[in-house]
Amino acid sequence: MKTTGTGNAEQETERAAADRSEPVEPGPEEHAAWMRAVAQERSKVAFARLFDHFAPRIKAYLVRSGSDMGAAEELVQEAMLIVWRRAESFDRAQASVATWMFTIARNKRIDAYRRMSRPELDPDDPALAPQPEPMQDDSVGADETAQAIRTAIADLPEEQAEMLRLAFYEDLAHSEIAEKTGLPLGTVKSRLRLAIGKMRGLVDDDLR
C-alpha cells in the first residue's frame, strides 16, 4: 500500500533515487543514527533528514484523522520542535524512532483536538511496578519488534487491516468504527482482536 515520492521536489532532490525503491529507503538503523546525531551533536543536518522522512508522514497521519492542511502543518512544526528538544530522551532500547514519532504526533493531536492532555504514567513514579526479570531482557531491541509488527500487518486480511486503519488513523473508538462501517460492534472487536493477536504472536515469537 505504500507509495513514496509525492512530489515534494525540494526535499526529494538529494534522496530521490533512494525513495523510488523501498528496499534502499533509510530504515530504523539510519533513523536511530540521525536521532543520536541530533541528541549528541545538535546536528541540523541529521534533523533535516528526520524531518524529510517523518514530517510528511506525521502530516498525513494528522490529515487522515481530521486536521485541515493548515492545522496539520502547524502541528507538524510543533511535533518536530518536540523532537528537537527531547532528542536526548529518545531511548532506542525502548522504542524505534517511528514509534517515538507516532507517540509525539498522537499526543499533539490529542492536545489540539480533544483539548486535554493524554493521561500518561510517570516513569519516575515510586509506585511504578518494575518489570519482572525475564521481561527486562532488552537483547531484542525495539527495532526488531517493529520489524516483526511490520511483517505481521503486511500479511493481514484486508478486512482486518482496514479496522486497524480506522482505529489508528481516523480517530475512531471501537464503537465509532462500528457506527461508521455499519458493522456490528462484535465484528469490529473480533477483527481488531485477530489483527492484534497475530501481531502479538509474531512479536513474542521474535522475542524467543
Add this chain to the structure above:
Amino acid sequence: MAATQSDNRKSANVDREAPGAAPTHHLSEELLLDYAAGVTDEAVGVLIATHLTLCPVCRARADQLDALGGVMMDRLTPSPLSEDAFDRLMARLDADAPGDDAPLRHDIDMRAPGGGRDGRGGDDDALMSGGGASDAVLPRVLQRYVPARVEDIDWTPIGLGVRRFDLSITGRSRATMLYVPAGRAVPQHTHEGNEYVLVLQGAFTDCCGHFGRGDVGIADSDLDHRPVAELGQDCICLAVTDGPLRLTGLLGRAFNRFVKF
C-alpha cells in the same frame, strides 16, 4: 467486553495480596488499543495509565501497540509539506532559548513525549513533581486529579461509611474515587456503557474473583457482578464509567446486599 481475565483466578477467600503482588485482572485489548490510538476519554485514560503504572504486563502490551502505531504511521503515503516548512521550523529552533529545555528535562520520557506538559503545562508539572509526593496508595498520574495523599481527599459521605470523590475531568466519561469500608458493597448506580473499577487499596470480590491493588474489574447492574470490599482493609478504588452516569438510586437495593458477604 471483558476487562477481566480470570484465567489466573484466585480463591475469593484470599483476604489481602502480598504487598507488591502484580495485578492479575488486566486491561482489555479494546481499552489498550483505544488508548494507543488516542481516542479514549480522559477519565478512561486515567484509569488505564494508573493500571499501567502498577502492571508491567499491560505496560509491555501497551508498548507493542505504540509500536504498531509507529508502523502504521510509517506506512502512510507521505503528505508533502509547504515549501517553506523546514525553513520556518529552523527559524523557530533558532529562536528557542537554550533555557527552554531546562524545565522539560526531568520530564523527558519516551512514553510521554507530547504529553501536553511541554512548554505550557507548568501547572501540571508543579502538581506532579513539585511536591515530589510519593503516596503509598495513589500513583502520580492520579495525583494530577486528586490530592496527593489519601488523607487529604475531601470525601463526600454517601452513607454506610462509603465515601466518594469526583474527579474534575473533561469528556463524557466520569471518574470517581470510592472509599468502601471492609465488608461493604461498592455502591451501585445505573449508567449506560461500562464501568471499570480499579483497586488502589484493599481488595474486593465479585463473581469473577478476587481483585487486589492494580486489578481492574467491570461493575455493571448485574448484581452477581457487583463488587464487595473484602474484610481486612478498607477498600479504595477508582471507578470510571464510559457512559453518562445517573446517580439516582445510589443508595438503593445494592447497599443492602453486602450482608451476604
